[in-house]
Amino acid sequence: MGDTRPYSRDRRRHIAPGRNGRPPRRLALPITASVAVLVLIGGVGAAWSQAGFGGMFAEGAGCRDNAESVVVVADPSIAPTLTAVAAEFDVASESCVVTEVRSQDSADTAAMLASNAASGADAWVPDSEMWLQRMESTAASLGRSAPSVQVGDPVASTPVVLAAPAARALDFASQPPSWTAVIAGTVSALLPDPEGSAASLSALVALSERASQEDPRQLAGTLIALGRSIPESAESAFDSAASAPAPTVVVTTERQVAAHNGAEPATPLVALYPSDGTKSLHYPFVVLDAAGGVVKATQEPSVEPFDRGQHLADFAEAVRAASDTLAAQGFRDGSGGGELAVSGVLAWPAETSPAADSTQQVELLRSWGVLNLRSRMLAVIDVSGSMLEPAGGGLRRIDVFQRAAVGAMQKFSGEVEMGVWVFSTNRVGNQDWEDLSPIEPLGNPEHTAHIAGIIQSLPQYIRGDTGLYDTVLAAVQRVRDGYDPSKVNSVLLFTDGKNDDKVTIDLQTLLAQLAAEADPLKPVPVILIGFGPDADIDSMTQIATATGGAAYSANQPDDLGRVLVDALSQRGCRPNC
Incomplete structure (x- = not known):
């Protein structure tokens, strides 16, 4: 996971308290990997480094040629507000200075700062302190030292909410939305990618706090x-929610709802506040590098030396004091208070809970990444005669599997590629397996419908004994033949028995052949799920070990759904779980 030590004193220098007397907060910034940063550095980062931030100079006698430029990089959500405050602030300043606000996504800024590709910026206002942690971890992944920063108190805040089209707000009147309802599946939710959305990561924290601590599934x-469906942005999620057949909410912020409604859209939104509490995003004022400690004299001896650090501190306080400007744009103040008079949100602030610590955020992002890895999977289903045996509750084993499979299918994203085999004995001549669907993206509605049809029609395929060993070997070979290095390639096999094909290879021969054909550059883990008392867990475990997979046992009908979640949640970390 990397170094998780907090900033040392030599890297986190003291910044003087603002006019409110509050000292800046210190953060412990963990290290985590960032894959997308390399692309980002090559694109946006280069543009910033080359273009710089200049362009504006103060007007007036004796000032045009000597104007100091102070650059504040801000998240797009708050950049217009800071620009408005800066204009008044510079007019009132006794210094010959231009405070320029540069709008840029917090994720981009974090990556650029981590790569040392940013030049000319004096301060940064991200939409959450989580981006400071991302800056640190990205720098570590690049083998660099993160820049020294001074983290001041927040200048604004906004709570995380669940937004719904105003026309459908009454759909939630009988059951107010909550994180618990999202977990239970009684409320449909759209979540922009938490890798780039502080609101979404905060939502994951809220969900984790309300999920069962005893059952990680x-x-x-x-x-x-x-x-399963990750919108590209909050706005695209709003469009999807408006057209969704079932009532759907979008994870976003109060400020985003206010901004959306302020543009007078065809579909206005209403902010729904989770009944079990929520989180809040705070916008810290971050002084970068040595900007806060340098006193730079102008070239005119008669002009008072310019104190850049004091200017930044004064500007941060000016933003905090601009309560009317902040409120007009849908922001609460830095402590979460203040009254709003904008469409779609509460006038007075809802109660929020503290943000998660850095370690929890890193773990949640890691879990999110594993669970939503792009996958290429071959599902192999036992259709031997024993699948018609009773499983309890008036259901047969095949009925239980069908129900669990339908639930699992609903959890896959459209980027997952899946194919389906069934197996028993002598299905195609002497061959124990039958290819019913090729490995193709579930994003293709026709392919998804085809697989759903196969699941519903499984009883008609049932016959014969269990030809497990030949099928496992053939399935691994098929997945490896079409191996896609950009995806997790695996076999997911379900069986209720043990190999009883009299003419098949034996277990030791299978294990030896799997070992002989293993390719470390093309791993194909086999994840086996045994259902019922007849499943040969010992053999399944040996097969899983040989391929870097896993073997699970589901002895009761209710176990099967939970075991499928286990299998899916660990498919991305194989063979190193």
């Missing part, structure tokens, strides 16, 4: 379900 199942 509950949170895993929720993350899989949310990852």
